[in-house]
Amino acid sequence: MKMRKGISAVLAGVMALAALPVSAMSASAEGAYALGDVDMDGYITGHDAAMVTRALYVDNSALNDEQLKLADVNGDGVVDQSDADWIHENETYALGVMCERDQQSGVELCSISLYYQSWYVAETGAGYSVELTEDSYPETTAELDDMLVNGKMPKVIFNLLDADGNGVLDINDIFVSTLSLGLRGCGYQSTIYFAENRYDLGENALNLPDYITACGVIEIGGNRKEFSY
Structure with a gap:
């Protein structure tokens, strides 16, 4: 009797999984991830969208086979702008946002x-090591600070700080984030992004002539020229 109940429970579980839409998850050697969770940190975020547009506009070999499967959210066999747009529109957490409250x-x-x-x-x-953990997205920055004190950072936070979407957190991310913040602060742009349809803050998304003209000054070889705008 117990054996029958056990088999019935297993069959019920299999039937429940079979009833899920094909787009619900992608199996991998490391576990099951929702389609759109390209960085496989358990969340669909602005970083996933950033990774996809970086692969589209900067480095078409940036995503491995598993990431390509997760990025193809519409299941048409091609990773393109429509997939990046869907991920961006459905992201749970925005790029660079550090806690639930914000x-x-x-x-x-x-x-x-x-x-x-x-x-x-x-x-x-x-020279200090920072352990990337599977901890959940923090409710407040105070909660995040407690983790950092112990040399730990949730993987999802690391990813959200990777502004250019290349999987590395370095001075380049600080530079593009500072530039994004400054351009918004002076009223030149209203979003964090440098170009339409780009969800990564890659330097090659910058239209420098436009920015130089907007700022009114350019200096090349020690020769300084002012523009009217």
Whole structure:
């Protein structure tokens, strides 16, 4: 009798999984991840969208086979802009947002992000190791600080700080994040991104002539010229 009940429970579980839509998950050697969770940290975030557009516009070999499967959210066998757009529209956490409280208040990548990027770069640059953990997304920055004190950082936070989407957190991420913050601060752009349809803050997404003209000054070879705008 017990054996029958056990078999019935297993069959019920198999039938329940079979009833899930094909797009619900992708199996991998490391476990099952939701489609769109390209970085496989358990969340669909702005970093996943950043990774996809970086692969589309910067390095078409950036994603491995498993990541390509997770990035193909519409299941058409091709990873393209429509997949990146869907991931961005359905992201749970925005790029650079460090805690649930700020996410709910609509804060985008900001000076708080710069602080944590700088902390990580300084910590690792000084030779200290930072353990990336599977801890959940923190409710507050105070909760995150408690983890950092112990040399630990949730993998999802590390990913959200990787502004250019290349899987490395370094001075380049600090640079592009600072530039994004400055351009928004002076009213030149209203979003954190440098270009339409780009969800990574890659340097090659910058249209430097436009920015130079907007700022009104350019200096090349020691010759300084002002523009009217």
